[in-house]
Amino acid sequence: MAVNGVHFNLGNDTGLRHVYVDRDVQNGQTYYYAVVAYDRGYVARDENGNIVVDPEGFIRGIAPSLTTATIKTDLAGQVVSLDINTAVATPRAPAAGYVPPEVTAFERQTIGTGSVDLQLAAPEAVQEGATYEVVFENPSLWQNTPEVSYRVQRETGEVLRKGPCRRD
Structure with a gap:
């Protein structure tokens, strides 16, 4: 979807999931995750249901909005802060036995x-x-x-x- 020249891939509506397991990870590699809520925005339509386009060819409407997903790092790449919607994980091999x-x-x-x-x-x-x-x-x-x-x-x-x- 493109609104005002910005493209959004909103994925598919596959229902709510309360657990996500990332199975394709490497031990020792750091992974950054974010879970955000979003809306679909608004695409302007005329009285016939056709999408309204401005003179430059952009679709008229309001872009989708997201909740925040912020991970701040220092110059060395160490995580300094996370917001409530983010997490950092580094998988490790389990202890022997x-x-x-x-x-x-x-x-x-x-x-x-x-x-x-x-x-x-x-x-x-x-x-x-x-x-x-x-x-x-x-x-x-x-x-x-x-x-x-x-x-x-x-x-x-x-x-x-x-x-x-x-x-x-």
Whole structure:
């Protein structure tokens, strides 16, 4: 899409994703990531639905807008600051003999027929020998309101993380 002479590739509408795994990385190489929200802008159209073009041949309208994605580095290339929408990662090989954590047992107590898929998004946060419980709660008697929340806790009841669930 070109608006006022600036070209934008807005990608495809493939739905919301809450996890991204970059599998094509090299150990020791630093990677910079940004996740931003954007809108599609506005393309002016006439009363027949045709795109309006100015005398120079540019499409009339308002360019898409983005949230910020700023990574500042010093002269040596070291990261000085990141904004809330960015991250820096340098993958490394795991230590010799490292065995990643895995789900060894899964007990599902649900109402309904939906599916549940377990993935360890942060395996480095799992403590060896610990047992965790993930609880989803809906305050409605019939479990049909959108105010669903979650809680991750240890077997001891210590709450590690909690919050509202997001819906795709």
